[in-house]
Amino acid sequence: MGISEGKSFSWQQIGSYLATVVVSVGLTLASFQVFPGLSAIARADNSGGVPTLAQVTEPLAVSPARAEVRNFVTAAVNRVGPAVVRIDTERTITRDLDPFFDDPFFRRFFGEERMPQAPREYRQQGQGSGFIVDSSGIILTNAHVVKGADRVTVVLRDGRQFEGVVRGADEPSDLAVVKIEGTNLPVAPLGDSKQVQVGDWAIALGNPLGLDNTVTLGIVSTLNRSSAQVGIPDKRLDFIQTDAAINPGNSGGPLLNDRGEVIGINTAIRADGQGIGFAIPIDTASDIKDQLARGEKIPHPFIGIRMLSLTPEAARRFNDDPNSPFLIPEVEGVLVMQVIPDSPAAASGIRRGDVITQINGETLKSAEQLQNLVERSRIGQPLKITVRRGSETQQFSVRPGELQDAAAQR
Secondary structure (H helix, E strand, C coil), rough: EEEECCCCHHHHHHHHHHHHHHHHHHHHHHHHHCCCHHHHHHCCCCCCCCCHHHHCCCCCCCCCCHHHHCHHHHHHHHHHHHHEEEEEEEEEEECCCCHHHHHHHHHHHCCCHHCCCCEEEEEEEEEEEEEEECCCCEEEEEEEHHHCCEEEEEECCCCCCEEEEEEEEECCCCEEEEECCCCCCCCCCCCHHHHHCCCCEECCCCCEHHHCCCCEEEEECCCCCCCHHHHCCCCCCEEEECCCCCCCCCCCCCEEEEEEEEEEEEEECCCCCCCCEEEEHHHHHHHHHHHCCCCCCCCCEECCEEEEEEEEHHHHHHHHHHCCCCCCCCCCCCCCCCEEECCCHHHHCCCCCCCEEEEECCCCCHHHHHHHHHHHHCCCEEEEEEEECEEEEEEEEEEEEEHHHHHCCC
């Protein structure tokens, strides 16, 4: 029904028309959960007809419990916020003596008693975030938050403080488990990061820059952003990228969906960008948190190369450049940019400039694909690697080693 010029209507007809408009708006808003009480308009007349204007303008009854929840962000924060913790750390840093103090001439000139006799030690304090995932006191956070810590103090939103014990940490995945002993501990519900889609809401909780209990809102910007693309190639991660503000101190805190479920662990930002933050998918953490809680080591197979995805077109451009250090096969695969000394790849005979085209018969199209295949392999179990070297195709057998053992030796 519309109101057109030149026609007269009774007040009752106009009232019915306005009621119809309000009902339509009320139903739309109710479907988005902006004003939950408006859904009562559609139910005002049990007969199923359009309510009268008097019925529409009556005060709407909203329960006190629902009145407190203003939107989905508030609901999510109320659900998870109590389980988000601040993690204060202290570590001892040893600074070596300046070579100046070891010079015999200066020691004789100034006197032995006036020279420092030992390396100088000082205490360094740090701060990050975490969240409780089990009522027994299991907390998930980033490995870099607690790395090298001599003392860990966990502070809950309700003011309680606990001494934390680092049960396990895995640097390649930047995950750690801290344990506290307490009662009536709140727990954050975990979601399913496999269900996350680009454009979903993303809510970051944590303690950035010492500002406790900070909440920021954004969206999921992209998925499966590799650690190499982020600029931290020593990690073994595919991140959730978000534009929710993440700052120093947010590390280890949860990234939530619009239902108040943890979908990621905030871990990194780009210093040269704004609105670009990264979170570890919660499924990655869930897969290893129990092992970390038991103090077990997480295996990370590696073969020891630095690599780049290659296409025939990119290879031709490389070869056409007069400044190219060497020629490469113009094929699709993964170009070996560097072979790490004493690595499994070096021991097998793989060289810089080789193009890896297959692993165990699977054709390669990207460096990320190769990385995933190696990550899913077993340490010490041979991988059959097909390589194009110049115009020749060669086969190599490479036994993956343990990444963290190799890092410890360097």
